[in-house]
Amino acid sequence: MEHTTEQVDGVTVITLQGSIDVSQAIELRELLGDRISGAAARVLLDLTNVRLIDSSGIGILVTAHRRAADASAGFALANPSEAVGKVLTMTRTDRLLNVYDSVAEGVAGLSGAAP
Amino acid sequence: MSDEPEPGTGDPSSPAASKLVITSRLEAIDEARRWASTQMVEHGLPESWVIELELALTEALSNVMRHAYEGAEDQEIHLALLVDERGVRLDIRDFGVTFDFESLGPVDLENPQEGGYGVFMIESLVDDVAREPGRPRGNWLRLTKLRPAGD
Numbered sequence: 001m002e003h004t005t006e007q008v009d010g011v012t013v014i015t016l017q018g019s020i021d022v023s024q025a026i027e028l029r030e031l032l033g034d035r036i037s038g039a040a041a042r043v044l045l046d047l048t049n050v051r052l053i054d055s056s057g058i059g060i061l062v063t064a065h066r067r068a069a070d071a072s073a074g075f076a077l078a079n080p081s082e083a084v085g086k087v088l089t090m091t092r093t094d095r096l097l098n099v100y101d102s103v104a105e106g107v108a109g110l111s112g113a114a115p
Numbered sequence: 116m117s118d119e120p121e122p123g124t125g126d127p128s129s130p131a132a133s134k135l136v137i138t139s140r141l142e143a144i145d146e147a148r149r150w151a152s153t154q155m156v157e158h159g160l161p162e163s164w165v166i167e168l169e170l171a172l173t174e175a176l177s178n179v180m181r182h183a184y185e186g187a188e189d190q191e192i193h194l195a196l197l198v199d200e201r202g203v204r205l206d207i208r209d210f211g212v213t214f215d216f217e218s219l220g221p222v223d224l225e226n227p228q229e230g231g232y233g234v235f236m237i238e239s240l241v242d243d244v245a246r247e248p249g250r251p252r253g254n255w256l257r258l259t260k261l262r263p264a265g266d
Contacts, residue, residue, distance in 0.1 A: 019145070019148075021173050021177075022141055022144065022173070022177045022180075023141035023142055023144055023145065051166065052148075052166055052169060052170055052173070054170060054173045054174060054177065054233075054236075055177075055230065055231075055232035055233045055236055056230075058232055059228070059229040059230045060229075062228065062229050063229050066229075082163055083163055083166040083167070083170075086167075087170070087236070090239050091222075091224065091227070091232050091235075091236070092224045092225070092227065093227045095227070096227040
């Protein structure tokens with residue numbers, strides 16, 4: 001899965017490209033699992049360039065959210081496209097997941113989160 | 116007697132439809148999406164609408180690979196797509212284990228899950244879902260998505 005990672009104000013910003021579907025599910029699960037590894041972890045998934053997300057992808061985001069909550073870490077999504085946002089709404093996972101309108105807002109939200 | 120439902124006007128099993136055969140590898144889902152997307156875009160359908168059909172196709176193929184072919188990667192999946200003035204009809208035919216969509220169970224939207232959204236998403240993203248056991252084996256699925264109002 002094509003992605004870039006950078007550190008911004010203590011937040012790991014992972015920017016994904018393309019589609020999140022079942023063919024990339026294992027790679028994405030491992031990527032997030034590696035990054036959400038302790039209470040200090042702050043991970044923001046930048047969805048700006050993600051065109052499509054399927055049910056496998058939604059499942060991985062739910063898993064990552066719960067993993068972060070269990071570890072008292074931070075995990076959030078930023079800037080989902082219209083299509084991705086519609087899937088989050090359709091599955092009502094937008095009620096569970098932390099979703100920010102922009103990467104800047106996501107970084108500010110996560111970097112201010114209590115450790 | 117054909118082993119498929121009777122063809123009719125605007126039927127993807129008609130010779131006018133575009134056909135594609137893929138193997139049951141997860142990587143082939145992207146190939147199928149691009150094949151379908153190209154034709155829908157050529158017919159002037161809006162991208163957000165196209166993505167929804169692509170997503171329904173993705174979920175349907177994922178189900179075939181997991182439930183009908185149980186992870187085997189060398190089996191055939193036949194796709195037929197017809198785009199016309201009414202919208203898109205997409206047939207997905209496999210020759211694996213016949214499975215019952217209903218047995219996959221409803222999704223509990225009040226309690227976000229780590230899986231199980233596939234059938235729900237298919238049914239939410241298209242206007243009609245028809246399915247039958249394949250004859251003599253496998254599954255036949257038809258997704259119909261009507262053009263957006265005013266298009």
